[in-house]
Amino acid sequence: MANTGNVKPLSDAELIASYVGGELNSLEVLVNRHRSALFGYIMNMTANRVNADDVFQEVWIRAIKKIGNFKENNFPGWLMRIARNHVIDEARRKKPDLSLDCETPDGMSLKQAIPNNSRTPDREIADSELGLKINAAVEKLPPEQKEVFILRVKSDMPFKEISRIQGTSINTALARMQYALTRLRTILKDDYAQLERAI
Amino acid sequence: MKTETTHCEEYHELILLADSGELTHDSRRELDMHLRDCPACAQYQNDIRRIIHDSREALPGGLPSEQTVSNIIAHAGNRHGRIIFFTQPWRAVAGIAAVLAVVMTTYIAFQTPEQRTGTSAYEAGDLHVMIALASEGESEIPASDSAGSDDAQLKELAGRLLRFQGFNTEESEDPEDITDLFLPTALQLRNTREFPEETNV
Numbered sequence: 001m002a003n004t005g006n007v008k009p010l011s012d013a014e015l016i017a018s019y020v021g022g023e024l025n026s027l028e029v030l031v032n033r034h035r036s037a038l039f040g041y042i043m044n045m046t047a048n049r050v051n052a053d054d055v056f057q058e059v060w061i062r063a064i065k066k067i068g069n070f071k072e073n074n075f076p077g078w079l080m081r082i083a084r085n086h087v088i089d090e091a092r093r094k095k096p097d098l099s100l101d102c103e104t105p106d107g108m109s110l111k112q113a114i115p116n117n118s119r120t121p122d123r124e125i126a127d128s129e130l131g132l133k134i135n136a137a138v139e140k141l142p143p144e145q146k147e148v149f150i151l152r153v154k155s156d157m158p159f160k161e162i163s164r165i166q167g168t169s170i171n172t173a174l175a176r177m178q179y180a181l182t183r184l185r186t187i188l189k190d191d192y193a194q195l196e197r198a199i
Numbered sequence: 200m201k202t203e204t205t206h207c208e209e210y211h212e213l214i215l216l217a218d219s220g221e222l223t224h225d226s227r228r229e230l231d232m233h234l235r236d237c238p239a240c241a242q243y244q245n246d247i248r249r250i251i252h253d254s255r256e257a258l259p260g261g262l263p264s265e266q267t268v269s270n271i272i273a274h275a276g277n278r279h280g281r282i283i284f285f286t287q288p289w290r291a292v293a294g295i296a297a298v299l300a301v302v303m304t305t306y307i308a309f310q311t312p313e314q315r316t317g318t319s320a321y322e323a324g325d326l327h328v329m330i331a332l333a334s335e336g337e338s339e340i341p342a343s344d345s346a347g348s349d350d351a352q353l354k355e356l357a358g359r360l361l362r363f364q365g366f367n368t369e370e371s372e373d374p375e376d377i378t379d380l381f382l383p384t385a386l387q388l389r390n391t392r393e394f395p396e397e398t399n400v
Contacts (some may be wrong), residue, residue, distance in 0.1 A: 001313055024275060027272065031272070035262055036260070039260070039263050052263070053263050056263045057263075060271040060274075064274065064275050065278070128257075130257070131253070131256070135257055135259075145228075150258070153253075153255050154255065158220065158221050159216065159221060162327065170367055171212075174212045177217060184249070184250050185246050192249065
């Protein structure tokens with residue numbers, strides 16, 4: 001009979017040690033474990049999907065190069081700092097890419113015009129008017145506030161780690177999140193009120 | 200004195216920390232007590248939870264393509280050998296030893312016999328002449344006891360020379376030593392063969 005008992009998954013530190021010790025599969029587990037959080041951050045901090053894939057790959061190549069010397073406790077935070085540095089480097093090096101906020105001849109933004117293949121049927125909000133409003137509002141946030149918001153909402157990073165990634169205090173990170181939420185709350189207030197009435 | 204608004208803003212921070220799981224047990228209890236008594240903060244908590252939930256769904260996300268992940272794993276595989284090499288010294292030493300063994304084997308296999316024995320072509324030629332002399336002498340030496348003894352000695356030396364030339368690498372004598380041993384005996388046998396009657400007379 002197969003053993004159906006719960007096996008505790010290896011920690012990031014254990015997987016790193018295993019990879020450095022010769023087990024390539026351990027790295028694959030690490031990549032898959034953190035791909036959603038990392039890709040979510042990159043996707044929202046870069047201009048388009050193709051570029052996000054390139055950045056994702058480059059971040060991991062940089063991480064693999066230094067992984068033998070990794071001594072910290074928080075691997076996703078370390079990974080996110082590499083991603084942030086790369087995003088900043090890219091932004092400085094390249095002229096701005098075609099932004100998703102550029103308007104098409106029909107007056108729509110590219111983000112509205114391009115279908116998002118990553119969306120699943122149960123994610124109806126993304127395609128709704130509310131979803132478009134959220135996207136537009138987040139895009140208009142100051143960069144630091146937007147980054148805190150993305151790191152918290154899409155990458156599920158704790159504020160302690162966000163402050164470390166941004167090189168600031170935890171109070172500053174909390175304040176930036178509050179500003180972002182207050183702004184979104186104001187923008188979405190009417191929509192939520194309408195939804196409440198509809199229910 | 201704190202105003203009510205300032206007081207509530209501090210709880211707004213606690214609400215954010217509670218949702219990210221960074222609040223201590225005591226602070227959490229204090230927040231829960233405040234939320235029971237403050238409808239504005241309770242509404243704020245509901246609103247931001249809703250905004251965060253909807254934003255998580257609405258903002259672009261998804262996963263990297265399978266090709267991207269495959270590229271990363273392939274890169275890691277290529278680089279992995281180098282990491283192993285530098286982080287595990289015994290493997291590095293074993294690797295270097297294996298490379299040296301291959302180089303040495305190749306070098307020895309492609310050496311000429313002269314290079315292998317360290318003798319020059321001229322010295323090797325001299326040895327061949329001496330072997331020929333010894334063979335010639337062997338066939339004509341009288342079967343006396345003393346001659347038989349010389350014959351055996353000659354055969355042994357010739358054998359050692361042949362082995363030294365590459366048929367048997369177990370021999371490691373210096374060629375000059377062999378020549379010194381062999382030459383007087385060969386000359387003596389030659390003299391014996393060339394002038395036997397004079398010597399006997």
